[in-house]
Amino acid sequence: MTLTQDQRSLLTAIAQPWIDTSEWPLWANVQHQFDMRGQDADAIFHSLPRVGNEVSFASGYGYAAPMRAPIDPGHMVRLTVAGVSKLPRMRIAVGEPFMHTLRHMIDLYTRRPILVDEVPKTILRSGELTAALPKLDPWFVKVLPDLLSYEPAINTGGGAHLSDGSWEREVTRSVMQFRGMHTVEEYIEKTCEIVTKNAAQTAPFTIEEEQPMPTEPERAPYVDxxxxxxxxxxxxxxxxxxxxxxxxxxxxxxxxxxxxxxxxxxxxxxxxxxxxxxxxxxxxxxxxxxxxxxxxxxxxxxxxxxxxxxxxxxxxxxxxxxxxxxxxxxxxxxxxxxxxxxxxxxxxxxxxxxxxxx
Missing domain, CATH: 1.20.120 (Four Helix Bundle (Hemerythrin (Met), subunit A))
Incomplete structure (x- = not known):
């Protein structure tokens, strides 16, 4: 989907601090940049294209992680893989390494042992990832857990950041949805397909439709x-x-x-x-x-x-x-x-x- 120049500038303003410092910017800092230009950053943010629902994380996807209006100035604002794919520098630094990593995660899950009395866990560890894909930039390996946390079609289960700076994440069956995919465009298209399907399942029904049994909405994380x-x-x-x-x-x-x-x-x-x-x-x-x-x-x-x-x-x-x-x-x-x-x-x-x- 084509972005306006203002939308592309917003994605760049969000991405630049992340690629420079490994930290996403506070919304107040992004707002200030656009205030100096006489532009409304909030309006531009909420104009970014998005598929699915606005509220439910698992049934919505866009170029940035969802932020409710009005956006809290003290909250960090993040891009998704779809967002970074629109910026040439970020596509090289993140998009392509992400696809290499996703294929590695699929391979890990595919090769997991079959046990009689338990379901084994497949764990992605930063050290093992670096050994398996030595061309990955250390910066990308560092920021990968946060990036995965905001991709709605991938559930990386439990994980931990260890005292030596390494990390680990559980690889779940969700990665198998992306078997055979090699490009960022294929990944984004499949993610949009998944969240659109989820959105349809949670969409409000009309009076003519059969009313589904009410389900409890998915809870947001207890700790931010x-x-x-x-x-x-x-x-x-x-x-x-x-x-x-x-x-x-x-x-x-x-x-x-x-x-x-x-x-x-x-x-x-x-x-x-x-x-x-x-x-x-x-x-x-x-x-x-x-x-x-x-x-x-x-x-x-x-x-x-x-x-x-x-x-x-x-x-x-x-x-x-x-x-x-x-x-x-x-x-x-x-x-x-x-x-x-x-x-x-x-x-x-x-x-x-x-x-x-x-």
Whole structure:
């Protein structure tokens, strides 16, 4: 699809910081560039072509990751593989290496062993990827996990960023949809076909149509994915190691998406027990009561609500089986904003520590 010059300029403004620093830009910085030209970046962003639905991630696709209007100035804005394919420099740096990697992922999944008593996991590891495809630029290998996270037709399952800078991602059956494809155009066309089909399945019905059984909408990640990226980057310049925190949050996101309240409760409790040392305390209850938050009243309320949740999580994890056991449901799980606020406060501390590090 042909883009206007303004749309192409917007894609370039988003891509340039990413290729220069490995970090996607904050929307406020992109807005400022267009403000200086007397243009409305928000209007241009929302004019970018898109197929499928605007809301559901798995049933919509465009040149950039979806952002609800009005776009939060503090949020990172990202391009998709479709977006980078429209920029010649990015096509070489990302589009073609992405297709090489996708074919490697398909090969990994195809060659997985067949076991009698379990379903084996296929894991893509950064070190093994570099060995298998030695021509890949280290920059591309570094940014690949984030890129995969925003391609709606590919589900890379669980994953982790390790303390040595390497990473791993689970390769799922979703990659088999792209067997036999060699060009970025083929990949984009197939992705659009998949999300369009998903969108049709979730499209509103008319009164003449048979009404489908209602289904629960897919939950967004419990812990914001961009926040996890920011935590990892900030901690790299401090003495704190956050690989366990990242893994716990990824496990929490998986459990939240699956609707498993017991695992969600355990993961939230684990995060609360894990992070107090960064705040200078040994217990989260002390953090909630004594820490001076950046947004004192609101974030303190979030912290105290999480302290109250510890009783519920303890009950869910430690109450033994009996003839009558209370059931923990997803309605009992704290709203995501509460834990995200605590992690945002932790990010602020890490960034301050990184700024004064010698």
């Amino acid at each position: 994915l961009a926040l996890l990226d920011d935590l990892q980057k900030a901690a790299a310049n401090t003495h704190w190691k956050v690989h366990k925190l990242i893994a716990l949050c990824q496990g929490l996101n998986d459990a939240y998406k699956a609707g498993n309240p017991y695992v969600c409760a355990a993961m939230i409790r684990a995060v609360m027990d894990h992070i107090p040392p960064v705040f200078g305390h040994k217990d989260f209850k002390v953090v909630a009561n004594q820490h001076t938050f950046m947004t004192q009243r609101t974030d303190k309320i979030h912290a105290l609500k999480l302290v109250d949740f510890k009783d519920i999580s303890d009950d869910g994890m430690h109450r033994q089986i009996g003839s009558s056991v209370p059931v923990l449901t997803m309605d009992n799980i704290p709203q995501p904003i509460r834990l995200n606020a605590m992690l945002q406060e932790l990010l602020t501390i890490l960034r301050k520590e990184a700024a004064i590090a010698p």
